[in-house]
Amino acid sequence: xxxxxxxxxxxxxxxxxxxxxxxxxxxxxxxxxxxxxxxxxxxxxxxxxxxxxxxxxxxxxxxxxxxxxxxxxxxxxxxxxxxxxxxxxxxxxxxxxxxxxxxxxxxxxxxxxxxxxxxxxxxxxxxxxxxxxxxxxxxxxxxxxxxxxxxxxxxxxxxxxxxxxxxxxxxxxxxxxxxxxxxxxxxxxxxxxxxxxxxxxxxxxxxxxxxxxxxxxxxxxxxxxxxxxxxxxxxxxxxxxxxxxxxxxxxxxxxxxxxxxxxxxxxxxxxxxxxxxxxxxxxxx
Numbered sequence: 001x002x003x004x005x006x007x008x009x010x011x012x013x014x015x016x017x018x019x020x021x022x023x024x025x026x027x028x029x030x031x032x033x034x035x036x037x038x039x040x041x042x043x044x045x046x047x048x049x050x051x052x053x054x055x056x057x058x059x060x061x062x063x064x065x066x067x068x069x070x071x072x073x074x075x076x077x078x079x080x081x082x083x084x085x086x087x088x089x090x091x092x093x094x095x096x097x098x099x100x101x102x103x104x105x106x107x108x109x110x111x112x113x114x115x116x117x118x119x120x121x122x123x124x125x126x127x128x129x130x131x132x133x134x135x136x137x138x139x140x141x142x143x144x145x146x147x148x149x150x151x152x153x154x155x156x157x158x159x160x161x162x163x164x165x166x167x168x169x170x171x172x173x174x175x176x177x178x179x180x181x182x183x184x185x186x187x188x189x190x191x192x193x194x195x196x197x198x199x200x201x202x203x204x205x206x207x208x209x210x211x212x213x214x215x216x217x218x219x220x221x222x223x224x225x226x227x228x229x230x231x232x233x234x235x236x237x238x239x240x241x242x243x244x245x246x247x248x249x250x251x252x253x254x255x256x257x258x259x260x261x262x263x264x265x266x267x268x269x270x271x272x273x274x275x276x277x278x279x280x281x282x283x284x285x
C-alpha cells in the first residue's frame with residue numbers, strides 16, 4: 001500500500017511531506033503535511049478489519065459526549081483514520097496540566113447513561129482486542145462476566161495460563177459482589193487511561209486519544225491509571241475534590257479492578273503479567 005497516496009485520496013488534497021511517528025497494535029502512524037499546510041495524523045490498519053472504524057466511532061462519542069479535549073476524526077475507512085495533528089509537550093508533566101487532567105477525567109466520569117445501566121451501545125476495543133459491552137443492570141455482573149471471565153477464558157484458550165488459574169478467576173468472579181459493593185452510579189470511562197494515550201500540553205491536556213469506551217464504575221478507570229503510574233498522587237487528590245474515592249479504593253478496588261487490564265496484557269504479551277494476576281487471585285482467595 002502506498003500510504004501517502006491513500007491519505008491524499010481520503011483528504012482530497014496533495015501530501016507534501018510525511019514521516020512515520022509510531023507503530024502500534026493496529027499499524028503504523030504517519031505525520032502528514034498537506035498542500036494547504038494542514039498537519040495531520042494518519043493511522044493505518046493493514047488488516048482491513050473494522051477496528052479503525054470502531055476507533056473513529058469512539059472518538060466521535062468522546063468528542064460529542066464529554067467536555068474534554070479529544071481529536072476530531074476528519075476521514076475514516078477500514079484501512080485509514082485521519083485526524084488533526086495535536087502537538088504535545090515532551091518531558092515532565094506540569095502540575096497545572098495534571099490538575100487539568102483530573103478535572104477532565106472527573107467531568108468524563110460524571111456523564112451517566114439515562115437508564116443507569118452498565119455497558120455501551122456497541123462493542124468497543126482495547127489494545128486491538130474485542131471488548132463486548134452488553135447492557136447489564138448491575139456493575140458486578142458486567143465486570144465479572146464481560147471483563148474478568150471473558151478475558152480470562154481467552155487467555156486460557158490461547159495457552160497463556162492453565163485451567164487452575166481460570167478456576168481461581170471463576171471463583172473470584174462468583175464472590176466479587178461480597179468484595180465490592182455496587183458503585184454509586186455508572187460513568188463514562190475512557191477505558192485505556194495510561195500515559196501513552198494522553199497528549200500533554202505545557203499547562204493543559206492537549207488531547208485524550210485511543211479510547212476503549214463503556215459505562216462502568218469510574219473507579220475501575222482510576223485503578224488502571226495506577227498500573228503504569230500515569231499520574232502523581234496530586235491527580236487523585238484533585239479528582240477526589242470533584243468525585244470522592246471509595247474508602248476501600250486503594251486496598252480493595254484498585255487491585256481487583258486491575259485484574260482486567262492485567263488480563264488484557266496477559267492476552268497480548270504474556271510474560272510477567274500472568275504472575276501479577278496470580279498474586280491478586282491468591283490475595284483474594
